[in-house]
Amino acid sequence: MNSSTEEDYLKAIYKLSPKFPDGVLTSAIAEVLETKASSVTDMLKKLSEKGYINYVKYQGVTLQPIGEEVAIRVIRKHRLWEVFLAEKLDFTWDEIHEIAEQLEHIVSVNLIDRLDKYLGFPKFDPHGDPIPDKNGKFQKIKDVALRDLNVGDIAILVGVREHSKEFLQYLENIKLLLGSKIEVINKFAFDESVLVRINGKSEIMLSSLLCKNISVTHEKPKK
């Protein structure tokens, strides 16, 4: 059994790992968990003693297989609850994260698999992030940033690369949602903004920053 604090640390390390191939730094963990480096050090010692991570003083930290397993289970729970909140209770993109942060720590052997079934075994959460299955396997999707499309390309929005409330609220506002069809009408080299048509209807100018953080694909993701 892990405390929900331990789960939070393992999840944070898991998410930071790609950016820190040879060891996630203490300060990076402190930043995402909004805590102090000294608190992180304490927890790393504990997780290391319990066998969840490899921790060498001053060297950063990597996950042991067992630690990764815990992290993936927490992520599975988080994303399934997000689907529930969005699809069944009509919460918007930007509201679901913080509620799911709590729900992800509910412990029950059956609950999450039943929820999975109830939701129809979704493969992606409302932000387009993949949901690991019972065995921790992710379904990958080959996506590309919106800004890398060419004029004339048509694509489907399959995910976001930024999860701040501000960003998500903006997308909700302009009705640029998961599954939206996006046609690139023009690209402006000056400020790298892009003019697009959404779902064959409204035309809108998107900033460079926005286009960098929107993932699209030419195929619709299969549920």
Added chain:
Amino acid sequence: MNSSTEEDYLKAIYKLSPKFPDGVLTSAIAEVLETKASSVTDMLKKLSEKGYINYVKYQGVTLQPIGEEVAIRVIRKHRLWEVFLAEKLDFTWDEIHEIAEQLEHIVSVNLIDRLDKYLGFPKFDPHGDPIPDKNGKFQKIKDVALRDLNVGDIAILVGVREHSKEFLQYLENIKLLLGSKIEVINKFAFDESVLVRINGKSEIMLSSLLCKNISVTHEKPKK
């Protein structure tokens, strides 16, 4: 904001209040929360300072209006989650309680009202206990113990007065569930057992203890 431990104490006091009209005893709280009397004393001091309860040393404790409000809100959450678990995820009577014990502490301004709506504003949980509405109002139901019926009476099961796993599993087993029609065929003074017919089909002999803990009414409860 209350910690989930504080919520547990307030809920316990609320539930014990009817049995202790002039002050719930420390030991009673310790028993239902499976903790020690000394821990309870500490928490009572804290809740008293915060204004949730009236606490006089050695005299037991009563809820202040604000404490009762918190307790009722937690109960509302607990029971709504139980409905969700039973109706949507097909959990059985005896499984839902411990998961709901965790879910009742999720904090979100909107979540519970949306869940309420999603479930169709149920008035009773899967055990037949009333669910307080947004304003903390319960819908009362005039029920009677099964053992107080007379031979020939026909009634509907509307609730249980005991929530142990063993009891609930037994009821599941003999398919004696919320809404079941019960006809009293015979009563035996010797051991106070009762012979009943369930839903016009199977006849079964119910022990005195069982009949004491089953609530019935002549009317179907309106959802």
Added chain:
DNA sequence: TCAACCATTTAGACTAGTCTAAACATTTCT
């Protein structure tokens, strides 16, 4: 190479909640 800087860890303290054991109230019984 060594000083200066930055990141990390240690030391020690704090909070919430829990416990055991001892002290203290209250109730009960004679």
Added chain:
DNA sequence: AGAAATGTTTAGACTAGTCTAAATGGTTGA
């Protein structure tokens, strides 16, 4: 009423997690 039994509270210690401040390690650059 007084002693015994029972219930309650206090005192002091423990755990998980957090923090600040000081000490230490590692890295960079003159």
